[in-house]
Amino acid sequence: MNDNRKTRTARRLAALLAAVSIAVAGQAGADAASTGREPLDGLWRADGYGTIFSIVQGRLTTFDTTSISCLPGLLSARRTAGTRGEASFAAQEGGRRIAVRTSGPGRARLRYLGSVGAVELRRLPALPAACATLTPGDPLKVFDVFWTTFAENYPFFALKGVDWRAVRDRHRSRIGPDTGEAELFGVLRDILKELGDAHTALLAGDRQFARPLRPGTRQLDGLPAFVAFDKRVREFVERTATRKPLRQWGQGVIGYADLPGGFGYLRLGAFDGYADGGFEANAAELDRALDEIFSESRTSGPGRLRGLILDVRVNLGGYDGLGLRLASRLTGRPYLAYVKQARNTPEEPPGFTRPQPVRVRPASGPVYTGPITMLTSSLTISAGETFTQAMIGRMPRPERIGESTQGAFSDFLWRKLPNGWSFALPNERFLTRDGVSFDATGIPPHLPVPGVLSDEELDGDRDAAFARALAFLASGR
The missing domain is CATH 3.30.750 (Transcription Regulator spoIIAA)
Structure with a gap:
């Protein structure tokens, strides 16, 4: 780290520590003088995540901590609304929305809009001593x-x-x-x-x-490669499976086609990228698409769908909340989607935070409750996988066809390094009702189909997984 960068970092750290110290001192006085619900200003340590959250004068920032370091984190968000015990924040970069609310004396819960579950917080009287010194960047x-x-x-x-x-x-x-x-x-x-x-x-x-993918699976180098491959697969599906262009929503990420025999085909290339403006805008576009796809004529009466093929073989991920939103349009009864936990001990084997059950609840709009087949592959990643897992408890059970998913479910935990670089890792796991995790291995198919979306298949004239899915639905099993 050069001297100028060291000086800038030291000044930023000093200013941040000064603001936090003032807020903590003010909070101590407020707590002593008030018997009402405690305010949010001050310091909060997360259960798991290795993160300290600082809320000072309408601004939320973080410190990344380990047993050997404490560094100012990447997150900076401004308060947009709220009361004394509840507040909403918008991140300055990317506009991600965050909600924090007190949940008892010295306790609070933090939620990222579009994610599932909450981060449990406990009030912290002061920063660890390591936060007061500049960590060397050698x-x-x-x-x-x-x-x-x-x-x-x-x-x-x-x-x-x-x-x-x-x-x-x-x-x-x-x-x-x-x-x-x-x-x-x-x-x-x-x-x-x-x-x-x-x-x-x-x-x-x-x-x-x-995003280095699991060894033995197709490797795509960066987002442009994913986008290009997704386009190639969509054109392959339209040429060999639906045999007509898909009707598209969400900037082409969502596609649908009616099939002969009263069946439907729904493809999702991600659970993000439908619209500019964050989770709310994406959710609104997804709802618009699903309202049209699951219209009254397709969900009831003599013309209703006999079966639905859900294709998430190329799904880069996005918001877990959007996956739940889709699942809610595919059930008539509530059920457990999965249980979420974060690692919260440095020991091996690791300990985890309190289990947080996440449920699928039927949507208020039109829902489809008939037979489903799901197409998956090793390029079903992240929110594509949490959606696939959320469908496991659905009845009747969707039949998974193709290949195992990638095996990467957790949200990204972004951290800062002393030299200014940043990096990400997963720290959460998603469990079934029976306590099974599919991390590392991915969710396996019920009906394996070798060579899913291989170059040989994409250059040919038959989509084997699609044909298997359609035949399964037509058989009425």
């Missing part, structure tokens, strides 16, 4: 903060058969005090490649490494 310290953050938050070393201490011993020896940025980036990138976890990323200025 290569070894950067490596140690990176490694320790994974050691204390990543839940899946055992599932992946990774000895994390051996990873440290093997790669730390490649770093010295004179290691350059390119070399350091290469070391951290190589570690992420070993994990093969689609919910990891490393951002270092012009150098970026994001």
